[in-house]
Amino acid sequence: MKILRRIPLAGIDGEAVLGEARRRIGRVVEQPARRAFLQRSLTLGGLSLLTGCSISDNAGVEAALSRISRLNDKVQGLIFDPNQLAETYPESMITRPFPFNAYYGEDEVRVVAEEGFRLEVSGLVSGKRAWTLDELRAMPQHEQVTRHICVEGWSAIGKWGGVRFADFLQRVGADTTAKYVGFKCADDYYTSIDMATALHPQTQLTLRYDGHPLPPKYGFPMKLRMPTKLGYKNPKHVMAIFVTNTHPGGYWEDQGYNWFGGS
Numbered sequence: 001m002k003i004l005r006r007i008p009l010a011g012i013d014g015e016a017v018l019g020e021a022r023r024r025i026g027r028v029v030e031q032p033a034r035r036a037f038l039q040r041s042l043t044l045g046g047l048s049l050l051t052g053c054s055i056s057d058n059a060g061v062e063a064a065l066s067r068i069s070r071l072n073d074k075v076q077g078l079i080f081d082p083n084q085l086a087e088t089y090p091e092s093m094i095t096r097p098f099p100f101n102a103y104y105g106e107d108e109v110r111v112v113a114e115e116g117f118r119l120e121v122s123g124l125v126s127g128k129r130a131w132t133l134d135e136l137r138a139m140p141q142h143e144q145v146t147r148h149i150c151v152e153g154w155s156a157i158g159k160w161g162g163v164r165f166a167d168f169l170q171r172v173g174a175d176t177t178a179k180y181v182g183f184k185c186a187d188d189y190y191t192s193i194d195m196a197t198a199l200h201p202q203t204q205l206t207l208r209y210d211g212h213p214l215p216p217k218y219g220f221p222m223k224l225r226m227p228t229k230l231g232y233k234n235p236k237h238v239m240a241i242f243v244t245n246t247h248p249g250g251y252w253e254d255q256g257y258n259w260f261g262g263s
């Protein structure tokens with residue numbers, strides 16, 4: 001995340017909070033050893049002051065961490081620049097083969113049948129209905145060669161094609177003043193994003209990988225691709241999309257990963 005300017009947060013010194021969040025917490029919160037890390041590198045008093053939570057027991061540490069993660073969401077939301085594009089790359093830099101990742105192994109990849117597939121769209125949209133793949137393929141298509149960054153410690157460059165998500169949201173009559181867009185996947189994965197990112201020009205409802213229909217391992221029938229967000233925010237096998245003002249959470253996010261998940 002790029003921090004270029006002072007962010008005014010009500011009642012809080014933005015720079016101090018940012019420095020604190022970046023240096024000490026940032027992505028480290030997502031690491032399995034996060035509790036050990038916090039206990040090693042933050043003074044107890046410092047963390048308690050920052051979060052208003054006691055960290056004398058595990059419940060307190062968890063409360064402090066989730067406070068920081070929510071503050072981190074707020075800061076990332078404030079500094080997200082809807083016009084700043086993520087870096088793009090020449091095709092010669094595409095990582096081959098592109099890595100597979102999911103909360104299960106590649107032998108358990110979900111295979112969704114194309115026949116009869118309908119994308120369900122619900123919530124704060126005027127056009128609540130199911131969409132066929134052919135309807136999505138008939139919309140203007142775009143391609144991007146961008147970097148995917150996974151918090152497990154790898155990144156890779158890939159080429160994804162599909163519909164600009166902003167175009168799709170407009171087409172379904174989404175209330176773009178709503179706060180969140182949520183995704184439900186065929187493998188029980190789920191996640192959600194902020195509306196500003198949903199409308200970002202590089203956020204793509206992806207139907208193709210490297211010039212071919214998206215194969216099952218990369219998320220057939222479709223995924224949401226966002227080069228401005230970490231890997232776990234990019235849902236594969238998307239079956240349903242909903243627009244809402246109620247925070248929907250996510251599979252990893254509900255287990256402590258930062259919700260905003262900017263990259």
Ligand SMILES: Nc1nc2c(c(=O)[nH]1)N[C@H]1C(S)=C(S)[C@@H](COP(=O)(O)O)O[C@H]1N2
Pocket residue numbers: 098099100101102103104149150151185186187189190217218219231232233234235236237
């Ligand atoms: N449906 C679904 N989407 C998912 C996941 C998953 O387990 N299920 N894992 C996420 C994570 S952590 C990563 S890094 C990427 C991996 O995408 P890839 O297999 O195309 O590399 O998918 C993300 N989206």
Ligand SMILES: [Mo]
Pocket residue numbers: 101149150151152231232
């Ligand atoms: Mo990931």
